[in-house]
Amino acid sequence: MPKNLFPLDSSKSFPEQEIVGHNRWHPDIPAAVTVNPGDSFRIDCREWFDGYIKNDDSAEDILTAPVSKVHALSGPFHVKGAKPGDLLIVDILDIGAIPQEEGPLAGQGWGYTGIFAKNNGGSFLVDQFPDAYKAVWDFNGQTATSRHIPGVSFTGIIHPGLMGTAPSHELLAKWNQREGDLIATDPNRLPPLALPPEPQDAILGSLTGADYERVAAEGARTAPPRENGGNQDIKNLSKGTRVFYPVFVDGANFSVGDLHFSQGDGEITFCGGIEMGGYIDVHVDVIPGGMDKYNVKENAIFMPGNVEPRYSEWLSFSGTSVTLDGQQRYLDSQLAYQRACLHAIDYLSTFGWTPEQVYLLLGAAPIEGRLSGVVDIPNSCATVYIPTAIFDIDVRPSAGEVPRIDPGIGAPRAANR
Numbered sequence: 001m002p003k004n005l006f007p008l009d010s011s012k013s014f015p016e017q018e019i020v021g022h023n024r025w026h027p028d029i030p031a032a033v034t035v036n037p038g039d040s041f042r043i044d045c046r047e048w049f050d051g052y053i054k055n056d057d058s059a060e061d062i063l064t065a066p067v068s069k070v071h072a073l074s075g076p077f078h079v080k081g082a083k084p085g086d087l088l089i090v091d092i093l094d095i096g097a098i099p100q101e102e103g104p105l106a107g108q109g110w111g112y113t114g115i116f117a118k119n120n121g122g123s124f125l126v127d128q129f130p131d132a133y134k135a136v137w138d139f140n141g142q143t144a145t146s147r148h149i150p151g152v153s154f155t156g157i158i159h160p161g162l163m164g165t166a167p168s169h170e171l172l173a174k175w176n177q178r179e180g181d182l183i184a185t186d187p188n189r190l191p192p193l194a195l196p197p198e199p200q201d202a203i204l205g206s207l208t209g210a211d212y213e214r215v216a217a218e219g220a221r222t223a224p225p226r227e228n229g230g231n232q233d234i235k236n237l238s239k240g241t242r243v244f245y246p247v248f249v250d251g252a253n254f255s256v257g258d259l260h261f262s263q264g265d266g267e268i269t270f271c272g273g274i275e276m277g278g279y280i281d282v283h284v285d286v287i288p289g290g291m292d293k294y295n296v297k298e299n300a301i302f303m304p305g306n307v308e309p310r311y312s313e314w315l316s317f318s319g320t321s322v323t324l325d326g327q328q329r330y331l332d333s334q335l336a337y338q339r340a341c342l343h344a345i346d347y348l349s350t351f352g353w354t355p356e357q358v359y360l361l362l363g364a365a366p367i368e369g370r371l372s373g374v375v376d377i378p379n380s381c382a383t384v385y386i387p388t389a390i391f392d393i394d395v396r397p398s399a400g401e402v403p404r405i406d407p408g409i410g411a412p413r414a415a416n417r
């Protein structure tokens with residue numbers, strides 16, 4: 001096992017750790033650890049809400065989850081000699097749940113998926129699912145099952161939802177400007193169009209005093225993916241992945257967090273992977289001048305991991321860019337993917353699962369989402385591929401009777417307020 005350079009004590013909150021991470025992007029957040037190109041090391045990661053979500057049968061915690069506290073990120077890691085214009089190579093050597101038997105923190109034998117309520121973040125299908133729901137998943141080796149969604153099990157493809165390099169001052173200013181402009185077009189929208197800097201609950205490593213106040217007021221939120229990578233939520237960044245990140249500041253200041261035991265393409269319920277804490281072993285290196293050399297000026301490129309579950313049979317659903325009330329939209333792939341997911345939910349609900357159970361399942365299981373057609377005016381076509389092997393019953397259409405599953409206790413819902 002490589003040396004753990006960012007250990008976390010499971011009995012302490014994220015800001016109380018010996019080495020404190022961060023939950024905003026800013027070039028002036030001091031590096032927590034310095035490493036050399038060529039080094040391999042272990043990093044502990046807290047689940048994204050720092051232990052707020054509990055292993056119980058209530059979704060009150062999803063409803064009240066403090067969005068200003070995310071994401072608890074481990075880092076920044078300063079890679080000696082890395083300069084703006086370089087590409088930072090990050091290899092994922094190993095990744096897993098917190099190596100302990102059982103405990104209160106997600107990652108210690110369990111994880112969770114949440115549908116975020118309309119008044120607290122919302123989700124991909126927020127109009128159809130405005131309330132908060134939760135499913136708790138149990139890990140047995142590589143397999144995930146849930147008492148809240150009976151009749152399904154699948155192999156986790158563990159991956160970090162969020163990795164990235166620090167922005168430069170110039171890049172950060174660009175983010176704040178363009179996202180602020182977007183928010184200004186409809187400032188009271190629910191859910192909001194974007195999240196502006198939020199000093200409340202900002203964790204900024206070792207910063208204190210006036211520097212803390214300034215950086216807290218400017219730091220970009222970690223929810224969106226941006227030019228530095230960030231919260232890309234790519235399920236295929238599993239063990240064996242190599243990512244090439246643009247470097248914007250001296251030392252690159254790499255950070256990582258938001259580990260998922262599994263996730264479906266799109267992370268559609270917002271808290272849509274199986275969220276957990278754990279560890280990640282990485283190897284870092286630098287390609288000097290790599291951004292110009294390969295014309296990668298922004299946004300990471302990657303070689304996906306070589307570990308993934310193998311499924312040979314899929315049941316797939318398609319959608320086009322027509323709204324539920326029949327309005328034609330022009331090549332709207334976001335809408336087309338929503339319609340494909342809603343078709344999958346309608347279909348699978350006929351077997352006895354509630355729509356919320358299916359929605360949570362699509363967020364958590366290794367489903368494949370594709371933009372199948374984007375040029376055939378006026379309809380784009382999006383598809384969602386669901387492996388049939390994750391179900392205990394045969395979910396393929398047939399002339400016979402529809403097999404029924406008992407939905408059990410169902411997915412816990414929180415009373416909206």
Ligand code: ZN
Pocket residue numbers: 048161258259260271272273275
């Ligand atoms: Zn996540």
